[in-house]
Amino acid sequence: MTKVSVAAGLLWLAMAASVAAQTPASGGASPEGRTTFVQAGRLLADPGSGIVHRDKTLVIRGNQVVEIRDGFVGPTGDEGSVVDLRDSFVLPGLIDSHVHLTSEQSPNGRLNAVTQSEATQAMVGAGFARKTLMAGFTTVADLGGSNEAVFALRDAIRRGDVSGPRVIAAGSAVSIHGGHGDINGYRDDVMHLLSSESICSGVDDCMRAVRLQVRSGADVIKITATGGVLSNTAAGLAQQFTDAELAAIVGAAHRMGRQVTAHAHGVDGINAFLRAGGDSIQHGTYLDDESIRLFRRDGVYLVPTLLAGDYVARIASSPGNFFTAAQTAKALEAGPKMLDMARRAHDGGVRIAFGTDTGVSAHGDNAQEFALLVRAGLTPLEAVQAATVVAAEHLRLSGEAGRIAVGMPADIVAVTGDPLTDVTTLEHVAFVMKGGVVYRDE
Numbered sequence: 001m002t003k004v005s006v007a008a009g010l011l012w013l014a015m016a017a018s019v020a021a022q023t024p025a026s027g028g029a030s031p032e033g034r035t036t037f038v039q040a041g042r043l044l045a046d047p048g049s050g051i052v053h054r055d056k057t058l059v060i061r062g063n064q065v066v067e068i069r070d071g072f073v074g075p076t077g078d079e080g081s082v083v084d085l086r087d088s089f090v091l092p093g094l095i096d097s098h099v100h101l102t103s104e105q106s107p108n109g110r111l112n113a114v115t116q117s118e119a120t121q122a123m124v125g126a127g128f129a130r131k132t133l134m135a136g137f138t139t140v141a142d143l144g145g146s147n148e149a150v151f152a153l154r155d156a157i158r159r160g161d162v163s164g165p166r167v168i169a170a171g172s173a174v175s176i177h178g179g180h181g182d183i184n185g186y187r188d189d190v191m192h193l194l195s196s197e198s199i200c201s202g203v204d205d206c207m208r209a210v211r212l213q214v215r216s217g218a219d220v221i222k223i224t225a226t227g228g229v230l231s232n233t234a235a236g237l238a239q240q241f242t243d244a245e246l247a248a249i250v251g252a253a254h255r256m257g258r259q260v261t262a263h264a265h266g267v268d269g270i271n272a273f274l275r276a277g278g279d280s281i282q283h284g285t286y287l288d289d290e291s292i293r294l295f296r297r298d299g300v301y302l303v304p305t306l307l308a309g310d311y312v313a314r315i316a317s318s319p320g321n322f323f324t325a326a327q328t329a330k331a332l333e334a335g336p337k338m339l340d341m342a343r344r345a346h347d348g349g350v351r352i353a354f355g356t357d358t359g360v361s362a363h364g365d366n367a368q369e370f371a372l373l374v375r376a377g378l379t380p381l382e383a384v385q386a387a388t389v390v391a392a393e394h395l396r397l398s399g400e401a402g403r404i405a406v407g408m409p410a411d412i413v414a415v416t417g418d419p420l421t422d423v424t425t426l427e428h429v430a431f432v433m434k435g436g437v438v439y440r441d442e
């Protein structure tokens with residue numbers, strides 16, 4: 001939707017300035033030139049190694065870790081400050097590979113779609129971004145929202161005007177007309193007004209859609225390879241793009257240096273996308289042995305989004321169910337299958353990156369995914385790896401996120417318990433630093 005761009009953009013700038021005044025939180029003055037000594041009682045600097053070090057000090061200057069020293073050390077003069085995490089477990093900032101920062105499911109969701117401007121969506125997103133960061137997630141991939149709202153939010157966080165995680169943004173999903181990523185369930189003239197330029201039919205038209213997303217600022221291309229649970233159409237969960245359209249989309253994106261990630265439930269759509277050379281699959285509900293073979297052959301990542309499956313099944317079977325009949329039927333069908341899916345994929349050796357589809361469930365609850373991954377058979381360490389080193393590889397951010405190391409941005413969280421014994425401790429993060437700035441220290 002570009003029709004309102006100029007007015008909405010000016011309004012957005014005015015409002016962003018007022019948000020800047022209240023951020024960041026405690027101790028969060030500009031990190032320029034300051035040295036911070038983070039004293040860590042237990043330190044999992046590289047979750048890939050699984051090694052927990054005792055009694056270390058992270059020396060942070062500007063936005064980077066510049067040194068990791070043995071024992072607890074502090075400033076010799078008055079050139080720095082100390083953060084005492086001697087009784088805490090310190091690990092890299094967490095990464096969620098699938099969120100929707102500019103919306104959240106609610107009984108008002110269908111009304112919000114026709115009442116909220118792009119500027120309002122961006123401002124709502126600023127609040128959700130802050131909740132996400134406070135929950136310990138310092139990097140996220142936003143896999144669907146309006147281009148204007150999502151890209152404005154991403155850029156405002158990058159400038160430091162708004163507190164939030166680093167955002168890798170897809171903007172509008174590329175979807176078929178009438179498909180899961182299209183507007184649906186309204187009268188025809190309303191749908192004509194709200195439909196996005198990223199909706200396409202046919203090989204040439206879908207290449208056009210990908211190229212327009214890149215031009216608008218997409219870091220990654222998100223497609224809806226199959227039907228979806230929460231679209232208000234009784235169109236099932238099977239393949240939606242043709243094989244030829246999938247190949248055209250992946251080719252067009254790769255030629256412009258963009259990865260393609262696919263929302264996919266039905267096994268026909270999962271396997272067709274994998275054969276087309278896609279980079280990662282979201283959900284993966286009905287994957288089979290052939291899918292597992294293709295995932296492994298091409299090193300494709302699976303983002304199981306167990307929290308979304310758990311959440312929609314709970315809502316659909318509750319007395320307060322606010323889903324439509326079409327949504328309820330799909331939620332009850334797909335939700336309960338997802339734990340078993342993740343177990344089969346993990347047993348089969350598929351690389352699993354942490355992602356929640358938050359925006360379906362509530363922002364800030366992202367860490368509830370850890371316990372579900374452990375129920376699906378991952379060890380707590382594997383679940384932590386999924387949300388750090390593996391997610392960073394998946395998002396092509398290994399040099400910037402997922403580890404605490406000299407020369408990397410200082411994205412650091414801490415909890416009081418031991419997440420490698422009880423992974424639910426990550427639901428109560430007590431300390432958050434992003435890029436050398438402390439946002440939470442309770």
Ligand SMILES: [Zn+2]
Pocket residue numbers: 098099100143144357
């Ligand atoms: Zn999603």
